[in-house]
Amino acid sequence: MTRVRVDLNISLDGFATTTDQTPEKPFGEDWGRLTDAYVSTRTFRSRVLGDTSGAGTTGVDDDFASRYFDEIGAEIMGAAMFGLHANADDPDWRGWWGDEPPFRCPVFVLSHTPREPIPMKGGTTFHFIDADAQDALNTAVAAADGGDVRIGGGPTTVRQFLRAGLVDELHVAIAPILLGRGIRLWDDLRGFEEGYRATSVSAPSGTTHLTFSR
Amino acid sequence: MTRVRVDLNISLDGFATTTDQTPEKPFGEDWGRLTDAYVSTRTFRSRVLGDTSGAGTTGVDDDFASRYFDEIGAEIMGAAMFGLHANADDPDWRGWWGDEPPFRCPVFVLSHTPREPIPMKGGTTFHFIDADAQDALNTAVAAADGGDVRIGGGPTTVRQFLRAGLVDELHVAIAPILLGRGIRLWDDLRGFEEGYRATSVSAPSGTTHLTFSR
Numbered sequence A, B: 001m002t003r004v005r006v007d008l009n010i011s012l013d014g015f016a017t018t019t020d021q022t023p024e025k026p027f028g029e030d031w032g033r034l035t036d037a038y039v040s041t042r043t044f045r046s047r048v049l050g051d052t053s054g055a056g057t058t059g060v061d062d063d064f065a066s067r068y069f070d071e072i073g074a075e076i077m078g079a080a081m082f083g084l085h086a087n088a089d090d091p092d093w094r095g096w097w098g099d100e101p102p103f104r105c106p107v108f109v110l111s112h113t114p115r116e117p118i119p120m121k122g123g124t125t126f127h128f129i130d131a132d133a134q135d136a137l138n139t140a141v142a143a144a145d146g147g148d149v150r151i152g153g154g155p156t157t158v159r160q161f162l163r164a165g166l167v168d169e170l171h172v173a174i175a176p177i178l179l180g181r182g183i184r185l186w187d188d189l190r191g192f193e194e195g196y197r198a199t200s201v202s203a204p205s206g207t208t209h210l211t212f213s214r
């Protein structure tokens, strides 16, 4: 059975985006602190950075990082996460992930101004669709061919799926930092926990991995 | 050395107060869900409820509950936590905790309309003071006689001490629920974590115990 999954890195005060980008540091210091435990893992280093040396942390954080990629048959993401907002004037923008993105499956980018699909190396194809959460999910489930569907982010997109009750598993890696500004994951989700089982695991990095699943 | 400590129960979305009180249920369902893991502990049952049967949970949640009362020589709380706001027209209000409150030390209630001190059974005396965070703390440290000072709550009061850099140890028990409304603990605390060590422990109840200490 296809499960709909979300994995996000958030701060203790619930922010899933950062705000300290500059032209010199396009991701900002905060992004580094928010995702530090994740990008330090062996899984991230090999799967996303292509580092085959075996470097990187193992243990709790790496276990979750590795689950992140398991069994995913299709991904849905928002236009901002793909980079359409930051690169609006570049008609040839192909995402942040280089020629061979780590997804290796169809990726559906939600956008009010869809473009032609972009096939990439390694199994990823970016499709652009203008659809509500349920319709987008139907499309992704069909494309996933029995695999799971991940709602990749950002928070604006993820919240639509959470609010519509479409998510089977929500994993957040909570960094012990207070960002104080950005887009909150948790807004308008009062009572979300009903019908889910919550489990929580702490990693030596200080990260708390909280999972709601049903 | 006196340490200044905070222990609060908060929801995953950062709320430290509840909003569903009714005349029939003066604490509301949300308060029960927010504090469930804490009030179920053996320590809470014996120390706060006076239940000498030995009932209650043991383990991670109880370890933190028991630390809550250790070594505290004085407490500071806000007028709302003491109940002055909800009982503004009762000049004889003596707090929510019965004749023998669990504090067993001097308690300084911050208020813009101070009253006469109220000595209670078991070592607790409620003093009412109109002071900023630093002055209130100086008063409490002197009264604590070498013991620690706890800033008991609510969030409006606690945030003043956090923002002023006066807190040595902040422990939050994070319940895996989303309240969606109330007073947030974390507002305006960007960068609070600097200078603190963060540790996180998960309890089987689903509660995450996060501690910042310096």
Ligand SMILES: NC(=O)c1ccc[n+]([C@@H]2O[C@H](COP(=O)([O-])OP(=O)(O)OC[C@H]3O[C@@H](n4cnc5c(N)ncnc54)[C@H](OP(=O)(O)O)[C@@H]3O)[C@@H](O)[C@H]2O)c1
Pocket (backbone or CB within 6 Å): A007, A008, A009, A010, A015, A016, A017, A018, A077, A078, A079, A080, A081, A082, A085, A110, A111, A112, A113, A129, A130, A131, A132, A133, A152, A153, A154, A155, A156, A157, A158, A160, A183
């Ligand atoms: N913390 C994490 O783990 C994590 C993970 C992923 C991303 N991020 C961060 O999240 C940020 C982006 O998040 P975000 O919340 O600002 O935006 P987002 O969710 O990535 O994208 C939102 C945009 O997608 C389009 N869209 C969303 N739903 C749609 C629908 N149903 N139909 C049509 N179009 C739709 C709209 O763009 P248009 O109207 O322009 O078409 C909307 O403005 C990035 O900074 C990224 O770094 C964080």
Ligand SMILES: NC(=O)c1ccc[n+]([C@@H]2O[C@H](COP(=O)([O-])OP(=O)(O)OC[C@H]3O[C@@H](n4cnc5c(N)ncnc54)[C@H](OP(=O)(O)O)[C@@H]3O)[C@@H](O)[C@H]2O)c1
Pocket (backbone or CB within 6 Å): B007, B008, B009, B010, B015, B016, B017, B018, B077, B078, B079, B080, B081, B082, B085, B110, B111, B112, B113, B129, B130, B131, B132, B133, B152, B153, B154, B155, B156, B157, B158, B160, B183
């Ligand atoms: N989650 C938890 O673990 C926890 C723990 C404790 C309490 N609580 C909850 O917190 C709620 C109350 O919190 P709250 O944030 O609304 O209020 P609070 O912090 O308890 O009280 C705030 C009030 O205290 C007085 N005050 C605060 N600082 C002062 C200062 N420097 N000088 C003079 N007066 C000062 C002011 O009252 P006046 O202007 O009226 O004098 C102010 O409105 C309650 O519902 C309680 O259940 C939760």
